Amino acid sequence: xxxxxxxxxxxxxxxxxxxxxxxxxxxxxxxxxxxxxxxxxxxxxxxxxxxxxxxxxxxxxxxxxxxxxxxxxxxxxxxxxxxxxxxxxxxxxxxxxxxxxxxxxxxxxxxxxxxxxxxxxxxx
Numbered sequence: 001x002x003x004x005x006x007x008x009x010x011x012x013x014x015x016x017x018x019x020x021x022x023x024x025x026x027x028x029x030x031x032x033x034x035x036x037x038x039x040x041x042x043x044x045x046x047x048x049x050x051x052x053x054x055x056x057x058x059x060x061x062x063x064x065x066x067x068x069x070x071x072x073x074x075x076x077x078x079x080x081x082x083x084x085x086x087x088x089x090x091x092x093x094x095x096x097x098x099x100x101x102x103x104x105x106x107x108x109x110x111x112x113x114x115x116x117x118x119x120x121x122x123x124x
Contacts, residue, residue, distance in 0.1 A: 025103045032098050039063055048086045063094050
């Protein structure tokens with residue numbers, strides 16, 4: 001086997017793995033966005049009328065939180081009832097970590113493994 005055909009085979013395999021990484025990233029984003037939408041839609045509308053900050057199993061979520069209406073931006077208060085005392089807002093840090101943290105960690109791990117494997121191939 002000559003050197004050119006080996007390089008082409010390795011390059012072709014690398015493109016396949018790269019495409020798989022892109023596909024897994026897209027699937028991750030789609031499922032994360034679907035989960036965020038599901039969690040938003042599953043809110044308990046009665047929690048907005050609680051005087052202190054809403055708590056309890058019916059009002060607690062992972063990526064969304066209830067906060068007093070006077071502390072929130074108008075973006076999240078437009079669809080609220082006039083008697084509402086709280087508004088359902090995203091926890092931005094958790095949402096960013098969900099959307100970006102895991103794919104970046106996956107890509108860093110994949111690049112690290114490819115770099116180490118490439119080092120072993122060159123040493124033989």
